[in-house]
Amino acid sequence: xxxxxxxxxxxxxxxxxxxxxxxxxxxxxxxxxxxxxxxxxxxxxxxxxxxxxxxxxxxxxxxxxxxxxxxxxxxxxxxxxxxxxxxxxxxxxxxxxxxxxxxxxxxxxxxxxxxxxxxxxxxxxxxxxxxxxxxxxxxxxxxxxxxxxxxxxxxxxxxxxxxxxxxxxxxxxxxxxxxxxxxxxxxxxxxxxxxxxxxxxxxxxxxxxxxxxxxxxxxxxxxxxxxxxxxxxxxxxxxxxxxxxxxxxxxxxxxxxxxxxxxxxxxxxxxxxxxxxxxxxxxxxxxxxxxxxxxxxxxxxxxxxxxxxxxxxxxxxxxxxxxxxxxxxxxxxxxxxxxxxxxxxxxxxxxxxxxxxxxxxxxxxxxxxxxxxxxxxxxxxxxxxxxxxxxxxxxxxxxxxxxxxxxxxxxxxxxxxxxxxxxxxxxxxxxxxxxxxxxxxxxxxxxxxxxxxxxxxxx
Amino acid sequence: xxxxxxxxxxxxxxxxxxxxxxxxxxxxxxxxxxxxxxxxxxxxxxxxxxxxxxxxxxxxxxxxxxxxxxxxxxxxxxxxxxxxxxxxxxxxxxxxxxxxxxxxxxxxxxxxxxxxxxxxxxxxxxxxxxxxxxxxxxxxxxxxxxxxxxxxxxxxxxxxxxxxxxxxxxxxxxxxxxxxxxxxxxxxxxxxxxxxxxxxxxxxxxxxxxxxxxxxxx
Numbered sequence: 250x251x252x253x254x255x256x257x258x259x260x261x262x263x264x265x266x267x268x269x270x271x272x273x274x275x276x277x278x279x280x281x282x283x284x285x286x287x288x289x290x291x292x293x294x295x296x297x298x299x300x301x302x303x304x305x306x307x308x309x310x311x312x313x314x315x316x317x318x319x320x321x322x323x324x325x326x327x328x329x330x331x332x333x334x335x336x337x338x339x340x341x342x343x344x345x346x347x348x349x350x351x352x353x354x355x356x357x358x359x360x361x362x363x364x365x366x367x368x369x370x371x372x373x374x375x376x377x378x379x380x381x382x383x384x385x386x387x388x389x390x391x392x393x394x395x396x397x398x399x400x401x402x403x404x405x406x407x408x409x410x411x412x413x414x415x416x417x418x419x420x421x422x423x424x425x426x427x428x429x430x431x432x433x434x435x436x437x438x439x440x441x442x443x444x445x446x447x448x449x450x451x452x453x454x455x456x457x458x459x460x461x462x463x464x465x466x467x468x469x470x471x472x473x474x475x476x477x478x479x480x481x482x483x484x485x486x487x488x489x490x491x492x493x494x495x496x497x498x499x500x501x502x503x504x505x506x507x508x509x510x511x512x513x514x515x516x517x518x519x520x521x522x523x524x525x526x527x528x529x530x531x532x533x534x535x536x537x538x539x540x541x542x543x544x545x546x547x548x549x550x551x552x553x554x555x556x557x558x559x560x561x562x563x564x565x566x567x568x569x570x571x572x573x574x575x576x577x578x579x580x581x582x583x584x585x586x587x588x589x590x591x592x593x594x595x596x597x598x599x600x601x602x603x604x605x606x607x608x609x610x611x612x613x614x615x616x617x618x619x620x621x622x623x624x625x626x627x628x629x630x631x632x633x634x635x636x637x638x639x640x641x642x643x644x645x646x647x648x649x650x651x652x653x654x655x656x657x658x659x660x661x662x663x664x665x666x667x668x669x670x671x672x673x674x675x676x677x678x679x680x681x682x683x684x685x686x687x688x689x690x691x692x693x694x695x696x697x698x699x700x701x702x703x704x705x706x707x708x
Numbered sequence: 709x710x711x712x713x714x715x716x717x718x719x720x721x722x723x724x725x726x727x728x729x730x731x732x733x734x735x736x737x738x739x740x741x742x743x744x745x746x747x748x749x750x751x752x753x754x755x756x757x758x759x760x761x762x763x764x765x766x767x768x769x770x771x772x773x774x775x776x777x778x779x780x781x782x783x784x785x786x787x788x789x790x791x792x793x794x795x796x797x798x799x800x801x802x803x804x805x806x807x808x809x810x811x812x813x814x815x816x817x818x819x820x821x822x823x824x825x826x827x828x829x830x831x832x833x834x835x836x837x838x839x840x841x842x843x844x845x846x847x848x849x850x851x852x853x854x855x856x857x858x859x860x861x862x863x864x865x866x867x868x869x870x871x872x873x874x875x876x877x878x879x880x881x882x883x884x885x886x887x888x889x890x891x892x893x894x895x896x897x898x899x900x901x902x903x904x905x906x907x908x909x910x911x912x913x914x915x916x917x918x919x920x921x922x923x924x925x926x
Contacts (some may be wrong), residue, residue, distance in 0.1 A: 403737075407873045408874075460717075
């Protein structure tokens with residue numbers, strides 16, 4: 250099979266701007282994508298990755314055990330800054346989780362064909378990021394053992410969720426988004442799982458992929474139903490993508506605090522989420538194409554398109570920050586003016602300036618074509634954006650709570666080792682789930698890329 | 709190529725898909741049933757006591773008033789359990805040698821109260837107050853049942869929060885005139901709906917705040 254793989258990838262194929270892939274036939278797509286899963290090739294890089302990720306996952310599990318066992322007192326939260334790392338991490342992970350479904354749905358509905366090569370692993374990213382995000386509000390609760398009280402279920406207390414609580418909004422936003430993402434991702438996988446079922450040789454693999462592909466036979470009837478269903482789901486996804494992060498924005502905007510009380514928050518959070526999500530997709534795309542040798546399918550043209558979206562995101566972020574400063578100043582309220590001054594020159598000012606650099610300035614390099622096609626630049630900027638977006642989330646929490654209305658309440662946040670452990674550990678947990686995903690499922694949507702190749706070769 | 713699955717696989721697939729939805733639903737319904745069953749609420753299960761005290765005898769046969777023993781019920785949160793001396797108002801003369809009453813005599817001799825086991829035990833975060841219920845038209849038997857027919861004392865109501873709220877949300881059907889508060893046999897009359905409305909006005913009960921958290925929790 251490795252021989253046919255060699256034939257399939259035409260490494261010497263010159264990169265042409267008008268084509269998105271460098272594959273000449275539909276069969277070659279199957280070979281390229283399924284080869285890493287079915288061939289007995291070396292998985293050394295993968296095992297090293299799994300080892301590191303497992304180690305970090307253990308740190309994550311240990312930190313969670315500590316937080317649940319001893320209570321949230323082990324974190325740096327204090328009586329003024331009652332939200333800390335868990336909320337910042339929650340917002341950050343939800344943001345990461347936003348891009349996958351956006352790529353699948355919005356780009357599908359707007360006929361952006363380049364999405365075909367990246368949507369599968371972007372959706373997987375969404376799924377895992379949202380699942381991790383869902384953990385953080387629970388970790389941040391004083392009595393996490395009662396988290397299920399957020400759900401309306403029959404109980405002998407006759408209790409019903411408190412709809413005025415932002416926590417309940419989070420619960421519904423995350424849950425509906427997570428369930429939707431799972432269904433969307435899985436049903437998108439079905440034709441590819443059937444391909445794997447037909448290509449795999451081992452009995453266990455046939456049973457595993459066969460059961461998951463739910464009897465997909467590649468018939469015209471199946472495709473007819475599938476296409477209709479998938480378009481309908483994509484149309485449903487767009488409002489969900491917007492709602493999930495709008496709700497997160499409302500968590501803040503509904504709080505009567507200087508710096509939070511702004512109607513621009515929901516759209517501004519949605520843009521920020523897509524921005525950070527795209528940055529994460531760039532990092533993952535670089536890793537996936539390197540790790541699985543998929544350079545022929547995920548080409549520099551894809552990175553070019555994503556970089557353009559990122560420079561748009563960075564510019565909108567800059568405008569959002571400016572709008573925030575303007576409304577703070579225009580409100581004429583002393584508390585808002587004082588907070589603005591605190592943001593720019595106060596205790597957290599170095600982080601604030603770093604955030605502005607990462608989120609607004611760094612991406613401006615993508616106005617240049619060479620930067621959009623340079624892997625090193627792409628990865629460095631994407632990581633800077635992710636750091637910048639995390640800084641934004643922690644600073645939204647810190648600045649406002651550290652500098653609210655009452656000067657007697659002003660205080661600073663001192664992160665503890667458990668804050669860092671749960672934050673870095675969540676990255677490890679994400680990496681571990683992602684590594685398992687690329688080992689078990691096709692990282693590229695074969696049936697969609699085949700369609701693309703078919704159109705391109707025919708044209 | 710040989711088939712991967714036998715025809716039976718279709719049935720299994722359908723069962724799995726149905727189970728994915730139905731099992732969680734059935735599980736939640738089952739847990740709810742267990743939580744509201746006597747297994748969890750202990751309704752109807754007599755509690756073992758150091759002396760097999762019979763409300764049926766003392767209230768039903770003899771005709772003692774509730775307040776003869778539970779003296780604090782009108783004035784304090786806790787209805788109160790009688791000191792041994794209350795028992796001895798009669799039992800210093802009656803059944804003075806009965807083996808069943810040996811713990812009562814021992815309690816008096818040693819000056820140590822009898823350790824009764826609680827039948828109605830609310831969690832510590834519920835600040836239940838007997839006096840406010842007695843003063844506002846909720847009779848003893850509304851919650852404790854007709855004790856004049858209980859040889860051994862048992863719960864008749866589940867004492868879940870849902871049960872508390874069912875009355876706090878709509879107290880009128882459970883209210884009775886002041887004269888009937890301590891009547892263990894009281895039953896609402898045929899035109900109780902009208903009477904209930906009048907009693908609400910009589911006691912000045914404001915339903916709007918009866919379900920606030922702080923009414924029972926602090």
